[in-house]
Amino acid sequence: MRARLTVIGICAVLVGLAWFVPAVLNGLFNGIDMAFGWAGPFAVVTLVSGVTGALFIMAFPHVSSQQGIVAVKDKIKVNLLGIRLFQDNLKNVLKSIAGMFTWNFVYLGLNILPMIVLAAPFMVVWFQLNALYAYEPLKAGQEQMVVVELADGVSPASVQVDIPEGIALKQKVNLPVSDNNRILLRLTPEADGSLPLVLTHNGVEVTKTIEVGTDPRRLARLRTSEPLARFAAAQDPIVKFADPPLPSDSFLKAVTVDYGPKPLWFMDGGEISIMIWFVVVSMAVGFGLKGVFGVVI
16 A cells, blocks of 8 residues: 555656646756757657656556456456357357456456556656657748737737747738637748747737747747646647746737657657657557566556
């Protein structure tokens, strides 16, 4: 019980740090990037994924019922054996099939708690890898549409937009509430640099830096006042680990710069490639080590 509480406590602390003090984990992963980033994003993502998989398999027995899982797997095997041995007896076959499905549901139930406990730290690691390696800056001359989404009741005409030097404004379109209350900016960067786009409403300023031809350690498409809602809508795979979130009462819902995906060796790059490789490597390492640690899954 003590080990279970320890693992749950560690997971809770990691999630708490991620939400309330993201700078702590940012510093940790920045350090990993500084130490191993010379090998490239693919190598770092692989290394972090492998370590995560090892930690997962070490933590799993402490948040799962190992005896229960063994017993249920034995029940499933017995029912499968019954189907093979008594395949000419329809009654026994149906009984074994029903038993197999029943015990499979029990098996899934035994894995719910460990999955809930360990999923949140998994997500935090994925967010960090996205912030570091999912996107790459714009290139000079690359036209870009910046979308400014305004809070309810804020008129696009009341928001002042200051375009930085080094970026040419090609078009600005104010869309009213009936069209989702947005400002669309068609821009073309003309020079490299970290170029601050400043939006002002009633004396309150919000800055979204547009990276052009730079090498920032962290990069996010979105700066938003509703990080969890944007993540749930599959719009923000970073949440809080690049651009800091805006206050919940901000006049902006989000500012989006559509940075392109950074290649991940043989993969196209972006958050989906990182997620796929992260899951594949962490699961492969975890399953590869389960015999070493005597873990039953």
